[in-house]
Amino acid sequence: LYDHREYASILMPLVYSVVFFVGLLGNCLALHVIRPNLKKINSTTMYSLNLVISDILFTLSLPLRIAYYAMGFHWPLGEAACKISGLIFYINTYAGVNFMTCLSVDRFIAVVMPLRFAKLRKISKVRYICLGVWLLVLAQTLPLLNMSMSNEEADGYITCMEYPNFEIVDHIASVLIGAVIIGYVIPVMTILVCYSFLCYRLQFIAKNNRLTGKSGRNRKAIGVICCVSLVFVICYSPYHIDLLQYMIRKLVSTPSCSELTAFQVSLHITVVLMNLNSCLDPFVYFFACKGYKRKLLKLFKLQTSMSFSSVGRASPDYSSKEVAEG
Structure with missing residues (x-):
């Protein structure tokens, strides 16, 4: 199952180190940009803030995973630490998925x-929605505490958060199929449907409004929407499709040892791809939100120049107009 240990112990720590540094820096910058605007926070900013927090918490859990992979899939810290690490990993991965879904809605x-469901965008309602998202993700992931997440292999290595460690769980295939449907299929369908209707609406407005059409604002907005959707699909789809197809096959027949080995290797690759999302989110903010872009460029300008010119106050506004002006 771990014949690729030699290569993985080099490549995976390298990739995860990049994800850690880029993700932590990018999301801390995003938090710095959002923070001054908290006094007049709107719904989109609130969802973005929670997404940034989940990304930061996720990246802070990566050093232990980097050490684990660098040691050749060996976890010397015990079962309790493995469970805590796994819990943080899954909570913040799927919190990110849910807050991206909230942003699309x-x-x-x-x-x-804008009129029919305006109440859902009131900040008083949004706070409860965000709390509900965190509680939902906790409810989905807390059962992991009842499962053994580490296992001592025949060669003496202790693995942590590897799929074979969950094979002993009753009805694991059905459990994981349900988890994929709730944690991926429903969110991705919601995101694609919402953004499809949004693109259609923007195109309709552009056709019926010469000024909007000439400015290219809606074309930029559609480009941003496509970019956000593409990042989500590319990062999250391979892992969940891989997991889903293997579990369906497992329900039909018992996979061979070679099939399990191939699945284990593919999981390591697709999990890396899924985790790249945490360091890609800040780039999405940069291109999607004019306020974020403006303030970030201003911050870098102040850091690289000794002469500080007086700059008019620019407050980030994460409205649909800002996305259009991207």
């Missing part, structure tokens, strides 16, 4: 149905 309501 929020944009859909703001542009397509």
